[in-house]
Amino acid sequence: MTKTIRIATRKSPLALWQAEEVARQLKLHHPDLEVQLVTMTTQGDIILDTPLAKIGGKGLFVKELETGMLEGRADIAVHSMKDVPMQLPDGLHLSVIMQREDPTDAFVSNTVSSLDELPQYAKVGTCSLRRQTQLVEKRPDIKILNLRGNVNSRLAKLDNGDYDAIILASAGLIRLGFEDRIKHGISVEQSLPAAGQGAVGIECRSDDEEVNALLAPLHDDKTATRVYAERALNTRLNGGCQAPIGGFATLQGNDIHLSGLIGFPDGSKIYRCEKTGPQADPESLGIAVAEDLLAQGGDEILKQLGIDT
């Protein structure tokens, strides 16, 4: 009998694109494999009118997919790594982290081509406290407006004239063929990305040896090392993708260079830290950067946001 892998995925265009890309790569490596998409709706897809930071829960975009795997209705789930909580349920693990797409935040506008060109009191759409914090630090006059929904509907809201500019992950725009909407990828110095941004991960049951073996060729070691360091930073800060926390790692020779930040959402103060450590131990580096940020005053920010450290 031919083996079938069932992929649990959300129905948003980006989620479907990513699931289909995994299906395509799996079939490339295993021509006889059958791959099916099992679409599911998550809490994050239902609650569209509330800023994510206010809903507060972690794993809003992944929980139903995980339940599907634990109940045997699917074999794997494909996620944007940025949306994957730091702690996974018992019995599941991240089997694969795929090669990273452009990790930057994209500046998207129909009227200007950069942050500096935005008129005074311009309206900028984003639902990310991390993006907001870094934008407002540089441009305190800017009015941040909430922007939720999938990539396509966010672009439609910009075109509708609701905003002077919006900030989205470059990776999602590139994958969906909207690369031409990106005025520029904002430098990581100006807008430090979220942990895991631009990387796709595949989760499955830890004990499913056959599926883990079939997935293995899709793993990218270099991306995984970077994402592990970024996620270790987030884990120590107890952040999720909804906190005003950034983390971005690059590889330099045999080392990892990790930049992290945490800031007040009004941009009044951002604490930053960069450290370098061996590629063999991304976790320790992530924790060291997190400890430094907490000691500088990041603990106060987390306390004000109601996040336990």
Ligand SMILES: NCc1[nH]cc(CCC(=O)O)c1CC(=O)O
């Ligand atoms: N939180 C939603 C989300 N999760 C992953 C991406 C983009 C794709 C990626 O980071 O791989 C996006 C959209 C966005 O932030 O614009």
